[in-house]
Amino acid sequence: MxxxxxxxxxxxxxxxxxxxxxxxxxxxxxxxxxxxxxxxxxxxxxxxxxxxxxxxxxxxxxxxxxxxxxxxxxxxxxxxxxxxxxxxxxxxxxxxxxxxxxxxxxxxxxxxxxxxxxxxxxxxxxxxxxxxxxxxxxxxxxxxxxxxxxxxSLPALSFAALEAMAPHFSRIESVAAGIAPSPHVKIGLNVVRAIASYAGKPVAVLREGRQAKGHGLIDEMRVTIAPPGAAPLASRIFLLVDAPDLALLPRRLNGLQSTFTGVGTEPQALQRLLSAAARLVRLRLLPSLLPFSRLVQAASHRFAIGDHRGGMFVRLGGLDRQGRKLNCGWHLVAEGDDGPxxxxxxxxxxxxxxxxxxxxxxxxxxxxxxxxxxxxxxxxRRFSITSGIRLDREEEALPLYQRILGSAWERLPPALAAIHAGGARIATGRARIERGGGLLARLVARIFGFPPAAADVQVTVRFATDGDKEVWTRSFGNKSFQSWQAEGKARDRHLLVEVFGPFRVLLALVPEGDRLRLVVRGWRFFGIPLPLFLAPGGDTYEEERDGRFHFHVEIGGRLTGLVVRYTGWLRLEG
CATH class of the missing domain: 3.40.50.720 (NAD(P)-binding Rossmann-like Domain)
Known part of the structure; x- marks a missing residue:
């Protein structure tokens, strides 16, 4: 002192x-x-x-x-x-x-x-x-x-996450880590210069247990950052960066087979341009990207497009304590200006x-x-930062919502966990239904078979499993409509997919106290991505009140206004 x-x-x-x-x-x-x-x-x-x-x-x-x-x-x-x-x-x-x-x-x-x-x-x-x-x-x-x-972040935080996940493994074979800064964070010139110094140049990595040469900002990996219980970041490509983890991990883990550290920036189109420039360095058409550091920084500030959210991941692969294949990931999402x-x-x-x-x-x-x-x-805890660990064992047949929520499943109130426990089941209750009055809203409601307005109507929901899908048949009085739900794959990983005919809606499951919110993160028509700002959405959540499952579902959009809103309660039969 x-x-x-x-x-x-x-x-x-x-x-x-x-x-x-x-x-x-x-x-x-x-x-x-x-x-x-x-x-x-x-x-x-x-x-x-x-x-x-x-x-x-x-x-x-x-x-x-x-x-x-x-x-x-x-x-x-x-x-x-x-x-x-x-x-x-x-x-x-x-x-x-x-x-x-x-x-x-x-x-x-x-x-x-x-x-x-x-x-x-x-x-x-x-x-x-x-x-x-x-x-x-x-x-x-x-x-x-x-x-x-x-x-x-790399290596102190990444190694802290690794140490927290290591007890699940008997052997760790692969480690990947990456940082996804918010596009609205003003990246400092020194950070840009650091990345530009090795863009397109050899970066030492492990492949199949041997030292190999990757290439900065060229080698890539797609990852969806999704802490349990938080809305995931948009799936994105991470480009290889030269981080200390690449040298330190082989010292820490015997038998390690592969390593990767990356950065995934938004908008991805700008990152692809940067990767293309790195390829010019690799081809020796440019000596280095260092002289362009100020230009790259200015472009990142100018094209600040996307959600004001950032994140980080550390992903391990290997064998668990019983010798079974195991993938384990630590994920972090920071809101607004808290990430830096x-x-x-x-x-x-x-x-x-x-x-x-x-x-x-x-x-x-x-x-x-x-x-x-x-x-x-x-x-x-001083910030709007959510982090958590996901375990992924392929042979585990967990209920759909439990697979998506990961460890956040444990935070669900009993009434919500019971409804989403999987298998064939029937729930009954009462509901109030409101319908939008616009012409387009009425047309959409007719196409999807949404029920008419009613102050108090009997509701029955039948759940059935079809492989890895759940089929939901909702009956309001004598009017029924059906959808099916599944876990998103590839770039939709960690999202709930709900399908109505040719429309596929991507939903994040976000626990908040006694509620489970369903937040729209994207939608598609016959597999074609549609603009998120036009997606059907509204205040949609499930909650437990007085020990009973309650639902509040709104469907509407910028073009249609309110299409339908139904609220009420359910209890499982039998």
């Missing part, structure tokens, strides 16, 4: 990630936060914004009870010993970069910290930088300090541990496995 407070120097403290770390820690009165960068003016401006009630950080650190904030000039290419001796930090966090571009004296900041008995951590995502920091391990141990590299805080949550957790007197072991090493998934999840 320095005096009465813990002194934390954040290099790149007013940048995209350093600034967010300062926001997370700005409310902590035990801290002295040194916001550092080459420009003292920019550091001062950042702190002025933090202290402003209207600033994004003002909510966290702008009051008199928060951290002591100080802007300082810091040049990593200057006299590091003089600067660090003058500032006297207890911990240095390097949030600058891009670490991929560090060549000579790449570890000069780390070395200076070790020489001056200062602990060190960074947000590096460079494979070479993170994987080789262990060369300084003996020096750090001799000095009684720690130096942790890569305390970010994820890369700095690991450092925040480290700092709070230090304030409680819990130090990591001395030495220099990658941060993979340094924090547990529980450490991250505790921080996620």
């Amino acid at each position: 320095s005096g009465e407070s813990f002194s934390l120097l954040i290099i790149g403290g007013y940048g995209a990630f350093g600034g967010r770390l300062a926001q997370l820690l700005g409310e902590e009165p035990r801290l002295r936060l040194l916001i550092a960068g080459r420009s003292l003016e920019k550091a001062d401006d950042f702190l002025a914004d933090m202290r402003s009630p209207k600033g994004g950080a003002g909510r966290l650190g702008g009051n008199d009870l928060g951290a002591r904030l100080q802007a300082v000039a810091f040049d990593r290419d200057g006299d590091l010993e003089e600067q660090l001796t003058r500032l006297r930090p207890d911990l240095v966090v390097d949030a600058s970069g891009p670490f991929q571009t560090f060549r000579q004296d790449a570890y000069k900041v780390v070395q200076a910290c070790i020489d001056l008995d200062i602990d060190y951590a960074d947000l590096a995502d460079s494979t070479g930088f993170v994987a080789s920091i262990g060369e300084l391990d003996a020096q750090a141990k001799a000095k009684g300090v720690f130096a942790l590299s890569g305390l970010s 805080f994820i890369p700095v949550i690991g450092v925040e957790a480290l700092v709070r541990r230090l304030l409680e007197g819990r130090r990591p072991e001395n030495g220099a090493r990658p941060a993979a496995g340094e924090l547990s998934l529980a450490d991250f999840e505790a921080a996620f």
